[in-house]
Amino acid sequence: LSIGSRNIGIKDVAAAAGVSVTTVSHVLNEVTSARISPETRERVRSAAGQLGYGPNSVARALRTSRTALLGLVIEDAGRNPHAGQIVLGADEAARARGYNLLVVNTSPSAGPEARKADVESLLMRRVDGILYAPRHPGQLPAPPTFRNVPTVLVNAAGTQNGIPAVAPEEESGPRAAVGCLLGAGHTRIGFISSGGAASCDGANFAEGAAGQERAGGFPAALAQAGFDGGAGPVESGQPDERGGYAAARSLLDREDRPTGLVCHNDLMAMGAYRAAADLGFAIPRDLSVVALADHGLIAANLYPALTTVALPPAELAARAAGILMDTLEGTAGTNLSAGPAAGPAYTLIARGSVAPPPDAATPRGNF
Amino acid sequence: LSIGSRNIGIKDVAAAAGVSVTTVSHVLNEVTSARISPETRERVRSAAGQLGYGPNSVARALRTSRTALLGLVIEDAGRNPHAGQIVLGADEAARARGYNLLVVNTSPSAGPEARKADVESLLMRRVDGILYAPRHPGQLPAPPTFRNVPTVLVNAAGTQNGIPAVAPEEESGPRAAVGCLLGAGHTRIGFISSGGAASCDGANFAEGAAGQERAGGFPAALAQAGFDGGAGPVESGQPDERGGYAAARSLLDREDRPTGLVCHNDLMAMGAYRAAADLGFAIPRDLSVVALADHGLIAANLYPALTTVALPPAELAARAAGILMDTLEGTAGTNLSAGPAAGPAYTLIARGSVAPPPDAATPRGNF
DNA sequence: TTGAAAGCGCTAACAG
């Protein structure tokens, strides 16, 4: 009785309603050009309902040569902590417009021929478009087969090979983080950055190129607030707990130690927490911390809970899917070969790790 | 030139090879019943290669009424930390056998009609089978539509509604964890368990029913090693950092405090770490800790790194996919309506949080 | 050893 359960086809409905298959098709697809009497409509509708008819999208796809399928290629889904969010965001956007998601994992460690096969399995399925979510934004093997099917990159650092991409405005992250700290009254703010792309085969998502951009945004954000370079000491390390610990130690051992810390991600913030504890600094009383990425599970479970400046990956994926579908439907004037789409900005998730600096008489804002 | 890129069909190949479409189909599908001369075979093969022919699986599906598509329903993909692993495992298993994955997210907070629509979108696509990954093993809304299509549950606690499931043998977790601690020489081992299903709307994956089972396995594991109940004090709490902290405090404030702790998951272990620090106990010198779930990112980034007893969700998903495909192909004697499949057992990931107890003269094993 | 032809369920001209 449930939709699609039996081999009930359009002609069964037609027979039951006493009309032709054309009429059924027209009614069910709400074809505007076809003028059908209301009572016939109703008859068809109820017959379809009675029989539990559901359209066979395979047949429809064969006929129209549109599958309404979006291929989603996820690099290293097993280790990408945002894989679930990406699927969620893309799926919601897709289903809202009648599409579905065909998902394949692709392993960066696999050879080029294997990776090519990953994408070709989607092409064999005749997906209408492809969403490609790289593990590290900024790098992209880009199988040549992309050429044939409209493709949009999810969270890649800008347009690659002429393929459009949806990426966050990376500088907005440091800006928001620095702003949060400045607002709390801090004037000496340190930055713990990711130590370059070389060390980035670890567990984190947005390293590599993104690391550079985040780091780049930091002095800019400070300068914009009227501070000179000395106000913002920077240390970098591996984008994990150890790296964060070492960098934080360097920063906090200084004579003019910062009272606020911006960390590249929450793993590095974990290290900063430990460094602070080792040195006898309480967070947030003696030291405030903000991280530039939110692994959810981690930030919320640190003690005190970590304030972050996050970019919901689901949002990114949903936007990419939207752009892709616009292109497929020719809806947008936006040509796919146009420049990179403006990505969403980071937003602050205030938790418990920011307070006024210890020597501040009066805080300068809310936090 | 790449596969599937153009509208090159079987008849183009036939024309190029100077044979009929039937022959092309026979050759390319390696139909055994058809006797085709080797040279014809070769001609067809090279023509197909030349033209960059790729089969149109939409047409094939329409004809054979088999899509070779597996629907994967993930509950709450955005918050399920194992979503990526599940996709990975299912995808690998599926692709190895010529299948692809159609993934949909389903939100436990959505109404029943919305959730039904989630599954029906898969049925409309005519997926051959469905993999259903619940957020919390043990509960299952089970849309009635499942009836029509073979379905296997991923990481559900046993067969539900007659639907087969692949679940880990939960008791093997506590057994391995306790074994690890016993092996290191500990004799007083505490257990920090999840505080029941009521509190489990949090961030973790395998709570609820699984919590009960893990807790149940603990005394059994101890008893099996020859200890009576008193050797294993148990405290429970919310399955997060706060809950773990509180439970650990209770355990460590005791006169006869345990020297080893088994935690329900690594979030609770984070709390135990903090409790130990507050009380001046160093890990692993004064206290050893093992957790029963591995969030990877977290366990590896604690300090010291947390030893866990983990169950790779990818493995679970791959097994479920395997069972499903066996059923679809009638390969297995295993009827789908048979009992729950035996799941994989937990395995120990030794990191740095286990050492001999402080008063041990000589450790009893390797760790 | 190979080919002709039917038809999977649907959509979209084109006639009525």
Next chain:
DNA sequence: CTGTTAGCGCTTTCAA
């Protein structure tokens, strides 16, 4: 306003 009909690209009897 509604129906006839020709395929979409492929597999698969059945004949040759």
